Amino acid sequence: MRLRNIPGAREFVAAHPLVITDSGELPGPWKDIFGNDYPIHIEIGMGKGRFIIDMAVRDPNVNYIGIDRYESVMIKALQKLDKMGDTAPENLRFIRMDAVDIEEFFKEGEVDRIYLNFSDPWPKERHSKRRLQSREYLQRYDKILSRDGHVEFKTDNAALFEFAVRELEGTHWKLKYISRDLHSDPEAMKNNVMTEYEEKFSARGQKICKYVIYR
Numbered sequence: 211m212r213l214r215n216i217p218g219a220r221e222f223v224a225a226h227p228l229v230i231t232d233s234g235e236l237p238g239p240w241k242d243i244f245g246n247d248y249p250i251h252i253e254i255g256m257g258k259g260r261f262i263i264d265m266a267v268r269d270p271n272v273n274y275i276g277i278d279r280y281e282s283v284m285i286k287a288l289q290k291l292d293k294m295g296d297t298a299p300e301n302l303r304f305i306r307m308d309a310v311d312i313e314e315f316f317k318e319g320e321v322d323r324i325y326l327n328f329s330d331p332w333p334k335e336r337h338s339k340r341r342l343q344s345r346e347y348l349q350r351y352d353k354i355l356s357r358d359g360h361v362e363f364k365t366d367n368a369a370l371f372e373f374a375v376r377e378l379e380g381t382h383w384k385l386k387y388i389s390r391d392l393h394s395d396p397e398a399m400k401n402n403v404m405t406e407y408e409e410k411f412s413a414r415g416q417k418i419c420k421y422v423i424y425r
C-alpha cells in the first residue's frame with residue numbers, strides 16, 4: 211500500500227511521540243520504552259494500522275509495534291490514535307523502516323510474535339527475496355524471535371501463500387496452523403482480528419489463507 215505523497219507526512223511521522231527512531235541505543239531498550247517487560251508482538255507492513263491498533267486495544271498485556279516503510283500510510287494510524295485521545299492504547303509504538311533492517315531494532319530473541327498481513331507479493335521471480343516470507347526474511351526472524359516465538363501470515367494471494375509454504379521445506383520451521391480458507395474455520399475465526407485488506411478482499415468473496423509457524 212503506497213498512498214500518494216502527503217505533504218508534511220514525513221515531518222509529522224518523524225516528530226510523533228509514538229514513533230521510535232534509531233537514537234543509537236537500539237536494539238535493546240524496548241522494556242524502557244514501554245515501561246514494562248510484557249511480550250513484544252510486531253506487525254511488519256502495518257499499512258494504515260487497523261489491525262495493530264485493534265490488537266493493542268484488545269490485549270493491554272502485550273506490547274505492540276507497527277512497522278511500515280511509508281510515512282504516507284503510517285500517518286493514518288497516528289492520526290487515528292490522536293483522535294482516540296485518552297482511549298488510545300498505551301501499549302503501541304511504531305517504526306518507520308524497511309523490514310530488511312529489522313535486526314537493527316531488535317535484540318536476539320526479543321520479539322514474541324511477528325504478524326505479516328497481506329504482504330506485498332513481489333510477483334516477479336527476480337524480486338522473490340523481497341517477499342517477507344522468503345528464506346532470507348525467515349533467517350532474520352530466526353534471530354529476533356524468542357524461543358517460543360511464532361510468525362503469523364495472512365493473505366488473499368494464493369501464489370504468495372504457496373511460495374511461503376514452499377520456503378519452509380528443508381528448514382527447521384514447522385507449521386502450527388495452516389488454512390487456505392481461514393474464514394471457513396469457525397475455531398480459528400473466534401480470535402481472528404480483521405485487517406483492512408482482509409475485510410476488503412473477503413467482502414469480494416476471495417479466500418483468505420493463513421499459516422502460523424514456529425521452530
Ligand SMILES: C[S@@+](CC[C@H](N)C(=O)[O-])C[C@H]1O[C@@H](n2cnc3c(N)ncnc32)[C@H](O)[C@@H]1O
Nearest residue numbers: 211255256257278279308309327328405406407
Ligand atoms: C498490502 S499492504 C497491507 C496492509 C495491512 N497489513 C493490511 O493487511 O491491511 C502492505 C504494507 O506493507 C508495507 N511493506 C511492504 N514491504 C515492506 C517492507 N519491506 N518493510 C516495511 N513495510 C513494508 C507496505 O508499505 C504496505 O503498507
